[in-house]
Amino acid sequence: MFRGLGTKILDGSPNYFVVEDIGQVSSTSQFEKFLQDIYEFVQMKDIQSVTIVLNEKEASNNDYLHLLGDYDFSKHDTQYFYKRDLNSLEVSEQVTSIELKSIEQTSDNLFKKVWKEVVTWSLNAPSSLSIEKEFEGMKTELGSNYIKNCLIAYHDKDPIGITIPHIEPGTVDEGRLFYFGLIPAYRGNKLGMTLHKLSLQFLKCIGATYYIGATGHKNIPMERIFQINGCRMFEKKVIYRLKRHPT
Template sequence: MEHFHTIKSPGKYWLVDQLKKDSISKELYETSLSKLVKEWKSKEYGFISVLLEETSEAVLLDEGFNKVSTIVEYTRTLDNIEEHSFPIRWNNLSEGRLTDQDYASLYERCRSGSANKNKKQPIEEVMNSIKSELGPAWRDFCYSFTHEGEACGISIPLIEEGTTDEGRMFYFGVVPEMRGRGLGASMHLASLSLLKEKNATYYVGSTDTSNQAMIDIFIKNGCTLRDRKGIYRLEKKRK
């Protein structure tokens, strides 16, 4: 049984997320995590970032990790997502309205001024991660939103790897000049509808505890608090 979802970019980073299951004990999670960190230390450089329940953080702190922040996870079922009249329009990248570079630039704008405390990767690495994780059809998952002809944000809804019906968003963000106008909630609700179209039956989203605007969007769109996790990071420099 898999205990952690890990994205690996050899020589650059590992991104590790605990897969919370009631059938797995705290002790088993910690044993698996220790083995995973040992494997990374034996051959990898760059950094490793881990999302983990805070009750097990001593395992990582003892290994030299720094705690970056705390995130909250929200969830909701998608069976009752209904048709809405949205004040926004959206297109995916495969439709050709934006170039890949235009989309990367819009992504970068959405990250500007974010309340999330996790250290940002260069946008080139982010785009490479999207292509690697989502495969050849990655553009089909990358949506941009407009309001009255002006770009207002992006969303990347997908089915979580290793599941058939868990909806996630690789990224969701609103450009700074469009924040505080209620458009983020509309974009998020539209993204939930897109997840339902992709056969997701439920959604899990997360954000930093300091990002109250995103928490308010979760609550407005019917999501409930599921979990809290710490973000822990360790860098290993080449000798």
């Protein structure tokens, strides 16, 4: 396992490896050593998708940007991060227009089929991985509970989207959605807002006291969903991705 002082890693090896926070790296020499260690690690593990996330201050450091270029990383996207306290969230027991079914109640294959439809025409920057590899990486990151966290959303008995609410690994009460979205035909009619709210309620029920969500800077509809459901933006981050597989 890759280790760094204060770093936050999302490890879906060998499919993906995300450095979500570079931790206590605070100088050009430390950042260069950090990149070298990452490069050697992902080469050894044969990891297919490698991403580094920097906050605005870090992403404005020209020395860091030059080093990222030297190690063949390029800017992939800018993301907006939102947060919501879940203690005040009311969990409704009323029947809504959406029903959620986990993989325990359906199947891996059906979940992946719906996921493939969901990513069609997404406003977020595309992944370099297939849904099959994203799915396998997610299983590695979340562990055996993935069968309870992977949920298919149904409307009038038709699958319309997916959501993957979970407690962030390494924390006890931070709620995240590994992925969230609707099939294109069902977008734009408030079902996304409802599905997101149900996802937040699910997070509260499994012990999350707060929620962190992120979306690409072009995904205005998702930003609106965040805002309608009581989330506030607290940070912008810049995503850098390794352009080629290490050899």
